[in-house]
Amino acid sequence: SPVQAQVDEATNKRETARTGRDHFAKKLEDENKVVADLEAVADTLQQEFTEWSARAQQYCDRVENPRKVTEVQRQLDSVQTALKERERRHGATVEEMTIEVNKAKADLDNADRELRTLATLNNVLKRSLLTRLDKWHDFRRHIALRCKLVFQYHLSNRGYYGKVLFDHVNQTLQLKVQTDDQTATQGRDKDPRSLSGGEKSFSTICLLLSLWDSIGCPLRCLGEFRLHITDILLSNAKALDEFDVFMDAVNRRTSMRMMIDTANASDKKQYILITPQDMGNIVVGPTVRVHRMSDPERGQSTLAFNGGPA
Numbered sequence: 016s017p018v019q020a021q022v023d024e025a026t027n028k029r030e031t032a033r034t035g036r037d038h039f040a041k042k043l044e045d046e047n048k049v050v051a052d053l054e055a056v057a058d059t060l061q062q063e064f065t066e067w068s069a070r071a072q073q074y075c076d077r078v079e080n081p082r083k084v085t086e087v088q089r090q091l092d093s094v095q096t097a098l099k100e101r102e103r104r105h106g107a108t109v110e111e112m113t114i115e116v117n118k119a120k121a122d123l124d125n126a127d128r129e130l131r132t133l134a135t136l137n138n139v140l141k142r143s144l145l146t147r148l149d150k151w152h153d154f155r156r157h158i159a160l161r162c163k164l165v166f167q168y169h170l171s172n173r174g175y176y177g178k179v180l181f182d183h184v185n186q187t188l189q190l191k192v193q194t195d196d197q198t199a200t201q202g203r204d205k206d207p208r209s210l211s212g213g214e215k216s217f218s219t220i221c222l223l224l225s226l227w228d229s230i231g232c233p234l235r236c237l238g239e240f241r242l243h244i245t246d247i248l249l250s251n252a253k254a255l256d257e258f259d260v261f262m263d264a265v266n267r268r269t270s271m272r273m274m275i276d277t278a279n280a281s282d283k284k285q286y287i288l289i290t291p292q293d294m295g296n297i298v299v300g301p302t303v304r305v306h307r308m309s310d311p312e313r314g315q316s317t318l319a320f321n322g323g324p325a
Contacts, residue, residue: 155183162225169221172269177218179225192218217266224277267292275303 068077080087102108107115159181170177170192177192192210210218271288278286279302 158229159183162229165228166221166225169224169273170218172273173217173266175214175218177221179222190218190222213263213266217270220270220274224273228277278302 071077098109105112159179162181163179166177166179173194175192175194177190180189180191182189192214194210194214274286274288278284
């Protein structure tokens with residue numbers, strides 16, 4: 016009926032109005048909470064502003080900002096726009112670049128610290144090297160002086176005079192040797208090339224004994240002097256033969272006595288002396304052994320070892 020239709024329509028309007036009322040009531044309540052929260056934040060900011068202003072006024076009076084709020088806001092927006100453009104151009108934010116810069120600065124500080132440490136170590140090593148060089152120069156000078164004195168001592172066994180001249184810069188060694196007759200007639204600074212073969216051999220033995228006294232080698236062999244003096248000094252096993260073929264009996268006897276005495280005075284060193292001469296005048300003792308090889312036969316092409324064919 017028409018009356019019932021009007022009642023239903025009024026009922027629907029009432030329900031719609033009630034629903035709208037409840038919705039807006041809930042929304043009003045939410046907005047009131049937002050307003051309350053913002054008022055609390057505003058109160059906190061106002062309190063902080065008051066406190067900071069009071070602290071600032073302890074240092075100086077308040078200075079009014081001559082710029083308007085709109086101008087400050089415009090400059091702030093401009094700065095933020097420029098900042099975003101720079102972040103886009105560099106591909107990183109300010110925070111990321113700050114972290115990267117701090118990391119690079121830390122690496123630079125570590126490298127600088129390590130560099131200072133290495134520089135200090137380098138200075139210490141330089142001072143140590145200079146000290147070692149000074150000690151080495153002292154040792155070299157003392158060894159050269161010892162060699163000179165021992166050389167003169169061995170020469171004096173035959174009444175000779177001589178000296179060893181070391182040139183460490185040019186790495187050369189020069190001998191000055193003279194006999195008694197040369198000393199009386201020619202002076203003391205003559206070249207040893209004027210000596211006879213036996214005198215040269217004796218002088219060379221004196222040189223070797225003086226050098227061996229200054230360097231360490233457990234095995235020392237001696238023979239003829241046709242090898243270079245460097246080979247004689249630097250080889251571990253010094254093996255030569257026929258060292259006394261140019262000597263007379265006096266030089267040979269004096270040389271053998273000197274070498275045997277030097278060998279007996281040496282600690283834990285072995286001397287091997289090879290000579291074709293007869294060693295019947297050598298006194299065989301606990302420290303001296305004479306090994307005589309059989310004479311070679313005419314036409315012999317190989318030496319007999321361990322009972323092999325001759």
